[in-house]
Amino acid sequence: MKIPLVYNVRSVLQRPVSTALTALGIALVVAVFIGMLALASGFRTALVRTGSDRNVLVLRRGADSELSSGLSRETASILAASPHVATGADGHPLVSPEVYVLIPLPKIFDTTQVANVVARGVSDQAWTVRSNVRVVAGRKPESGRSEICVGQRIVARFPRTGIGETLRFAGRDWSVVCHFAAGGSAFESEIWGENEQFMPVFRGQVFQSITMRLSDPGAFAEVKRALETDKRMTVDVHRESDFYVQQSQLLGRLLRVLAFLITGIMAIGAVFGAVNTMYAAVASRAPEIGVLLTLGFHPRSVLASFLLESAIIAAAGGAAGCLFALPINGIVTSTTNWASFSEIAFSFRVTPGLLLAGLVFAVVMGVLGGFFPARRAARVPVVQAIR
Amino acid sequence: MALVQIRDVYKSFQRDSQRIDVFTGLSLDVAEGSFTALMGPSGSGKSTLLNLIAGLDRPTSGTVRVAGADVHAMSAAQLAAWRARHIGFVFQQLNLLPVLTAYQNVELPLLLTRLSKKEREERVRVALGVVGLDDRIHHYPRQLSGGQEQRVAIARAIVADPTLILLDEPTGQLDARSSQEVLTLLQRLNSEFGKTVVIVTHDAHAADKAKAVLHLEKGVLIERAAVGA
Numbered sequence: 001m002k003i004p005l006v007y008n009v010r011s012v013l014q015r016p017v018s019t020a021l022t023a024l025g026i027a028l029v030v031a032v033f034i035g036m037l038a039l040a041s042g043f044r045t046a047l048v049r050t051g052s053d054r055n056v057l058v059l060r061r062g063a064d065s066e067l068s069s070g071l072s073r074e075t076a077s078i079l080a081a082s083p084h085v086a087t088g089a090d091g092h093p094l095v096s097p098e099v100y101v102l103i104p105l106p107k108i109f110d111t112t113q114v115a116n117v118v119a120r121g122v123s124d125q126a127w128t129v130r131s132n133v134r135v136v137a138g139r140k141p142e143s144g145r146s147e148i149c150v151g152q153r154i155v156a157r158f159p160r161t162g163i164g165e166t167l168r169f170a171g172r173d174w175s176v177v178c179h180f181a182a183g184g185s186a187f188e189s190e191i192w193g194e195n196e197q198f199m200p201v202f203r204g205q206v207f208q209s210i211t212m213r214l215s216d217p218g219a220f221a222e223v224k225r226a227l228e229t230d231k232r233m234t235v236d237v238h239r240e241s242d243f244y245v246q247q248s249q250l251l252g253r254l255l256r257v258l259a260f261l262i263t264g265i266m267a268i269g270a271v272f273g274a275v276n277t278m279y280a281a282v283a284s285r286a287p288e289i290g291v292l293l294t295l296g297f298h299p300r301s302v303l304a305s306f307l308l309e310s311a312i313i314a315a316a317g318g319a320a321g322c323l324f325a326l327p328i329n330g331i332v333t334s335t336t337n338w339a340s341f342s343e344i345a346f347s348f349r350v351t352p353g354l355l356l357a358g359l360v361f362a363v364v365m366g367v368l369g370g371f372f373p374a375r376r377a378a379r380v381p382v383v384q385a386i387r
Numbered sequence: 388m389a390l391v392q393i394r395d396v397y398k399s400f401q402r403d404s405q406r407i408d409v410f411t412g413l414s415l416d417v418a419e420g421s422f423t424a425l426m427g428p429s430g431s432g433k434s435t436l437l438n439l440i441a442g443l444d445r446p447t448s449g450t451v452r453v454a455g456a457d458v459h460a461m462s463a464a465q466l467a468a469w470r471a472r473h474i475g476f477v478f479q480q481l482n483l484l485p486v487l488t489a490y491q492n493v494e495l496p497l498l499l500t501r502l503s504k505k506e507r508e509e510r511v512r513v514a515l516g517v518v519g520l521d522d523r524i525h526h527y528p529r530q531l532s533g534g535q536e537q538r539v540a541i542a543r544a545i546v547a548d549p550t551l552i553l554l555d556e557p558t559g560q561l562d563a564r565s566s567q568e569v570l571t572l573l574q575r576l577n578s579e580f581g582k583t584v585v586i587v588t589h590d591a592h593a594a595d596k597a598k599a600v601l602h603l604e605k606g607v608l609i610e611r612a613a614v615g616a
Contacts (some may be wrong), residue, residue, distance in 0.1 A: 004498065143610055240447060251431075265409035288484050296471025296499050296544075382443045386478055 002301050003292060008309040010191070022277040023317035025270040026365055029263055030226065030321025030358040034260030035328055036244075037073050038348040039356070040252050046346035047248035048126075051241035054086075055129060058210040061234040064099040065247070066209045067341065075233045078355055084223045086213040088128050091144070094213035096126035099198040101208075103169040103191075105158045113342040116336070117154060117242035117359050118190040119169065121198030129213050133187060138163045138178030143194055153190035153332060153345035170201040186244065189334070189345045211240060222326040239279045251338045267365055270317075274369025281376045289377050290385025299378035306374035307367055314366020317360040325350055325358065390551060390583050391417035396449030398606075399433060410446070410606040422577040422584045424597035431603040432459050433587040435555050440585065441474050442466045454550050471499040475544030479556040482540035483528040488526040489515065489539045496547040514542040517580075518572055534565025543573060545565055545582065552576065555585040558593050570596045 012019050063069035076097040085093045099121030104114045141147035150161045166173045184189045224237040329350035337344045393415040399408045409432045423480040423565035425433045442458045451458045473595035484490045497507040515521045576582045593601045602609050
């Protein structure tokens with residue numbers, strides 16, 4: 001049987017200051033670790049939620065983003081006539097040829113700073129094709145009018161985006177008639193208007209992308225092959241969900257790498273803190289270790305006991321770090337999505353998985369920091385220790 | 388019959404460039420059921436001898452056999468298990484783990500056995516009863532007097548019913564009354580429970596309680612005295 005856990009727990013409580021400082025160091029590392037991964041997770045989730053498995057996104061062949069794509073009205077007509085496209089309740093094909101442009105808007109908190117916001121010109125079908133989009137305040141823009149609907153995430157971040165206000169871009173005034181939600185997706189960082197209104201004031205008679213609902217989502221491979229080999233157009237066909245996941249990868253990966261890099265450097269400091277604390281513990285408790293070895297406890301039990309003690313301190317620090325990180329959950333922040341060069345607002349997502357990862361990270365730091373002191377404890381010369 | 392057989396033991400230490408020979412061919416028997424006091428001046432090798440018998444230290448050469456087992460032929464793991472089964476050890480001070488209660492300290496050797504929790508509890512209560520501390524089981528060492536601490540240490544030394552009880556100056560830090568209590572307890576363990584006891588002491592009064600007294604001087608056994616305790 002092993003050395004009882006109560007011995008470690010009470011020994012830890014015997015030196016509250018050094019234990020608390022070590023745990024605090026680990027707590028800060030864990031809080032930063034969770035915070036940065038929550039940022040990456042929130043960003044990725046916003047983009048993942050943007051796409052639907054049931055939709056396909058069509059771009060000009062070779063275009064890696066909507067910004068660099070261009071599709072003619074003829075292409076839009078061909079796609080709308082495709083037998084694979086689902087039809088709405090009104091019998092019209094669920095296809096939305098869309099204009100996609102970036103407009104510079106001053107930020108509400110610092111009007112000297114300008115962010116690129118996506119202005120998306122959509123067809124009336126877009127509100128059905130994107131099933132997660134719904135108007136939360138006001139009414140949908142009417143066809144033929146200079147009206148726009150603003151994603152709810154950017155309402156508080158840019159001036160003159162309230163319902164009834166007028167936003168000026170592309171040389172025209174646009175009346176804000178509604179705010180919309182889109183299940184926390186990147187659409188909530190966009191401004192939507194009618195495609196026929198946006199087209200003449202932005203990039204002429206060209207759409208940037210066409211999104212359509214498949215009648216059979218399982219037939220994606222067949223649809224992709226059929227459309228990409230259609231001689232009348234030169235397009236790439238993406239499953240919408242895959243496209244937005246891919247859009248999140250560059251920045252998402254960078255955020256994760258940064259999280260591991262920064263917290264890795266901080267962790268080195270925290271591990272050294274644990275090393276110091278545990279070396280001090282081993283030195284001051286050499287006679288106790290001598291007693292345990294004399295009683296017949298194996299040196300491996302002593303090693304495990306001190307490793308466990310270090311892990312207990314680290315786990316306490318990890319739990320504190322989780323508590324420190326929890327309040328950032330849901331806080332909205334924004335950044336530029338490097339794949340589209342547009343402002344995207346999203347929430348920090350502190351998930352149970354991240355909290356668990358934080359705790360595991362803390363325990364790993366504790367075990368690393370405790371290993372050499374624990375090994376020293378296991379090798380204490382009994383005769384000297386009990387003298 | 389000899390429970391402990393020490394044959395031609397050499398033990399030397401290296402201190403800086405100087406070699407210190409503690410024993411040069413020591414041979415000694417300790418009979419089963421005996422109560423033996425080891426006396427001698429500081430540095431005579433008393434504690435070293437006790438450590439060799441307990442397998443805490445290794446001789447440079449020679450053999451130490453306890454209950455037929457060649458102590459120093461065992462691996463570290465075998466030695467740890469053997470010590471848990473056969474040896475009860477009491478130090479001069481710092482015997483108890485300060486964060487554990489008297490009960491938990493006494494229970495420690497039993498955690499190395501296969502006894503159930505209930506069996507362990509029975510044994511701990513009996514051991515603390517033998518040393519007269521059954522009313523102090525939930526006290527921490529800081530809440531006990533020096534004499535009571537040593538009695539708890541003795542309870543821990545006997546709780547697993549070891550073959551041999553070794554005590555290294557157990558009364559060295561105690562006042563006269565506490566010292567007397569501990570010595571009376573050791574006598575009782577020997578005479579009433581038949582335990583083999585080896586005690587290292589400077590104290591002639593303590594040695595008087597033993598049935599046999601061995602004098603060591605500079606690592607050499609210079610006198611064997613039988614005492615009518």
